[in-house]
Amino acid sequence: MSRRVRLALKGVVWGVCLVPLATLVYWFARDDLTANPISFVTTTLGDWTLRILLASLAMTPIRLVLGVSWPITLRRLLGLFAFFYVCLHGSVWIVLDFFFDWPRMWEDILKRPYITMGMLGLLSLIPLAATSTAGMIKRLGARRWRRLHRLAYLAGVAGSIHFLWLAKVGRTDQYWYVATLALLLAIRLGDVALRAVRRRRERRGARVATASIRMP
Amino acid sequence: MLISRAPRFTSNDITDAKHYLTRREWMLGAAALTLLPGESAAATPQGEPLKAARNDAQSLREPATKFESATTYNNFYEFGVNKPDPARLAHTLKPRPWTVRVDGLVHKPKTHDIDDLLRLSPLEERVYALRCVEGWSMIIPWIGFPLASLLKRAEPTGQAKYAEFTTLLDPSQFPGQRSSLFGFSLDWPYTEGLRLDEALHPLTLLTVGMYGQVLPNQNGAPVRVVVPWKYGFKSAKSIVRIRLTSEQPATAWNKAAPQEYGFYSNVNPAVDHPRWSQATERRIGEFRRRPTLPFNGYADQVAPLYASLDLKKYY
Numbered sequence: 005m006s007r008r009v010r011l012a013l014k015g016v017v018w019g020v021c022l023v024p025l026a027t028l029v030y031w032f033a034r035d036d037l038t039a040n041p042i043s044f045v046t047t048t049l050g051d052w053t054l055r056i057l058l059a060s061l062a063m064t065p066i067r068l069v070l071g072v073s074w075p076i077t078l079r080r081l082l083g084l085f086a087f088f089y090v091c092l093h094g095s096v097w098i099v100l101d102f103f104f105d106w107p108r109m110w111e112d113i114l115k116r117p118y119i120t121m122g123m124l125g126l127l128s129l130i131p132l133a134a135t136s137t138a139g140m141i142k143r144l145g146a147r148r149w150r151r152l153h154r155l156a157y158l159a160g161v162a163g164s165i166h167f168l169w170l171a172k173v174g175r176t177d178q179y180w181y182v183a184t185l186a187l188l189l190a191i192r193l194g195d196v197a198l199r200a201v202r203r204r205r206e207r208r209g210a211r212v213a214t215a216s217i218r219m220p
Numbered sequence: 221m222l223i224s225r226a227p228r229f230t231s232n233d234i235t236d237a238k239h240y241l242t243r244r245e246w247m248l249g250a251a252a253l254t255l256l257p258g259e260s261a262a263a264t265p266q267g268e269p270l271k272a273a274r275n276d277a278q279s280l281r282e283p284a285t286k287f288e289s290a291t292t293y294n295n296f297y298e299f300g301v302n303k304p305d306p307a308r309l310a311h312t313l314k315p316r317p318w319t320v321r322v323d324g325l326v327h328k329p330k331t332h333d334i335d336d337l338l339r340l341s342p343l344e345e346r347v348y349a350l351r352c353v354e355g356w357s358m359i360i361p362w363i364g365f366p367l368a369s370l371l372k373r374a375e376p377t378g379q380a381k382y383a384e385f386t387t388l389l390d391p392s393q394f395p396g397q398r399s400s401l402f403g404f405s406l407d408w409p410y411t412e413g414l415r416l417d418e419a420l421h422p423l424t425l426l427t428v429g430m431y432g433q434v435l436p437n438q439n440g441a442p443v444r445v446v447v448p449w450k451y452g453f454k455s456a457k458s459i460v461r462i463r464l465t466s467e468q469p470a471t472a473w474n475k476a477a478p479q480e481y482g483f484y485s486n487v488n489p490a491v492d493h494p495r496w497s498q499a500t501e502r503r504i505g506e507f508r509r510r511p512t513l514p515f516n517g518y519a520d521q522v523a524p525l526y527a528s529l530d531l532k533k534y535y
Contacts, residue, residue, distance in 0.1 A: 043356070
């Protein structure tokens with residue numbers, strides 16, 4: 005894929021990922037953040053964290069299913085935007101919601117399973133954001149880096165459970181996120197299984213081949 | 221006894237206009253200049269005016285929540301599960317003609333036409349605090365009369381121990397009552413219940429208006445109850461039937477999630493919701509959380525009703 009197309013794709017991701025934030029700022033300026041602005045801003049930022057995180061987790065499955073390589077060039081950018089939104093989400097909770105009331109927040113993290121889960125998701129994204137540069141890949145080695153970055157799935161699972169547990173009876177949108185995540189995980193696991201089968205078949209094929217060489 | 225006789229709101233609780241304005245400015249920033257007219261605390265009601273003398277003895281001395289907030293930020297699952305749904309879909313409800321049946325364990329069961337009900341007893345305005353179980357609160361000037369006036373007319377029998385309130389069941393008027401893709405809904409019709417002494421308590425208001433006007437559809441038109449010392453969902457909206465019973469009635473939210481929503485559901489900062497703390501609340505329009513008061517600040521009037529009740533067990 006040409007450099008121009010890749011840049012264009014990244015431009016689209018930048019644009020799309022900044023729209024939710026820009027919209028919040030616009031609504032803030034118009035005093036249009038509903039009657040409970042802090043709650044509205046928190047949930048909106050949380051929604052977009054999860055959407056963008058799932059989008060970044062979707063890149064590899066899309067590559068696997070469609071057999072195209074371009075999604076991989078967007079994976080890191082989407083991951084970083086998910087981190088950006090989760091930081092805003094967490095900051096609103098700390099600053100606007102609890103106004104640095106650390107003891108009460110700490111109590112909530114320990115006592116409320118959905119907050120524990122949300123915190124786990126947030127924390128698991130930190131090492132990923134910190135090691136997102138090409139330099140860090142080199143320093144860690146591709147293999148170790150890849151292994152570390154499987155944490156992204158932990159973040160996805162933690163984020164989805166966080167939403168599932170906080171949603172009131174009667175809400176249904178949380179199930180869409182869980183279903184999407186399950187589908188993405190299924191594709192990845194299916195791919196792993198498929199490759200294992202293929203490897204075994206290749207090995208057996210190789211053995212048959214060696215055997216036939218010895219035959220005569 | 222956990223609940224002390226806490227004073228109601230002291231003058232410290234009343235937001236000084238000076239701070240209120242500072243906060244507004246902070247919230248609005250430079251955009252304050254672009255504010256649309258009619259957004260002051262005393263927003264101009266758009267509905268049909270309803271006259272009532274204020275009952276000062278039963279009114280908080282606190283600025284009312286913006287009318288716009290009180291009518292656009294609602295939990296009313298009959299319209300939908302999201303806060304803006306009730307305001308958006310309110311037009312689907314037809315509050316006239318309407319009747320309210322009072323029956324069950326009473327000597328004089330009767331079906332009241334809503335317009336007769338409005339004339340049954342003198343209307344009064346009462347400024348009450350409303351505390352939602354989700355952790356936010358509002359100050360609302362309701363219009364109505366004590367529910368006791370209606371119930372006493374029906375002459376409850378000696379066996380009557382509870383009152384059950386039933387909300388209108390009509391999916392054509394309440395889109396939220398239509399079956400959904402995921403099959404979830406509350407068990408319609410919405411029912412709520414009070415102990416008879418709670419229902420007869422002078423604070424319990426049969427409510428037909430707010431902010432000097434007829435009750436907007438999204439706030440439970442044409443008639444609802446307001447029980448200010450309990451979480452908001454205990455105050456049934458758009459009531460078509462009040463039935464007195466000897467057994468504790470099943471209630472909609474209690475059936476949906478019994479460990480989260482008890483029959484009593486008195487506002488209590490010492491008893492957490494299983495998923496969040498009830499120690500604090502956000503007053504709509506304010507920035508910082510404020511502590512939640514036992515019985516929502518009405519402890520001196522209602523705590524005696526629960527003198528022999530373990531409020532942790534009967535949450």
